[in-house]
Amino acid sequence: MTKPTRTSSLHTHLFLSLLLISHANSQSLQDQEQAVLLKLKSYLQSPPFLSHWIPSTSNTSHCSWQPEITCTNNSVTGLSLFNTNITLPVPPFICDLKNLSLIDLSYNYFAGEFQKAFYNCSKLQYLNLSQNSLDGKIPDDIDSLPRLQYLDLGANYFSGDILAAIRRLKELRNLQLWMNQFNGSVPPEIGNLSNLKDLNLSYNTDLVPWNLPSNFTWLKKLKTLYIRGSNLIGELPGTLGEMAALEQLDLAYN
Template identity: 30%
Template structure:
């Protein structure tokens, strides 16, 4: 049974490799080989003793392509970092949505997709990743509003959505994130007032950094608020 699960992880990684159309360093082409255990591949970490993939770090590698939907089959994945590459297109809808009939739900805690060319008209699918602590989506091409559903990520500590093409305001549900330490929305395209719920005196008692940039007519208004928690 352990072997079959390991093959699922290996197939998911092979699919990820197949969706990468350009590898500037040639690392995946030479290192990601089925002749060796996928746990020894560059950027891959596995847990013990199951030897299931727990972390992927392919940041700053100049990779170009799309994110394979099979990544959603990595049910033990805790950390995924694909930042500072050239991934493009829409996000696979099953990231973080592992069918319970096959595996346990993934305990994804750290997700960094910053500095890519990803685009989507909604980012509510991230609300399925219930264990997320850090969500970094800055410097992409995301459009639409900040979904209210993100307010259900009760474990979220850091949220980065800056430098996208978002619209609308900050949903008051974000104020439900009592563990949120950092909310970064600079140059994200959002507008409107900061909800009263996002304050140290209400729900976000742990918020220490709120960085927001609003564009109003022909001028930029930068709001940098640093709140010190009661602790």
């Protein structure tokens, strides 16, 4: 039998030390996330639909608090509280869930302006606030969410212009702004969202009459384009046929 060398013993000791540190860090993250979620439950006044959110034991984890919680590698990456009759504002501390990439708060009773607290969710890719009572303008610094791929603000009461700031959300794949009260203009700069696959501007009847910008045809990955009933006027760009990926086009009631 080969006698272990001093070097191999040191390597083994180092490996075990790193393993223990990794486990400790993982446990610390889980404890922190559980504390944030329990704080959220308390903030929402412990509604019945969260009755299964109870402090975990050594044999359980907050990652089992489904369907509201989604985890990846034992860390919370998704928070879905849709259609739960929430009326309170979104608490800023939800962004203490450092790996949160998905937030779905659709079909609730959120009111007031778009909350900039979301900007602290640095990994956020999916944000659904549709079917609420949000109003005011889309903030001009919404590009503070640079990783955003999916944004649904449909069926709210947003007004003003559809801001050109949206063009700086370079990772956007899906943009849903249907059925609001926008009473300004539509920025042609949306045509700069080169990764966009789905765009819905339908039922914005108060928009200033507008022509379909020719640079919308730069959206070479766009599969669906819905602008039904949104005060669109004039001729369609001759380059519309160059949108090779387009599968569904709805420009009715204009």
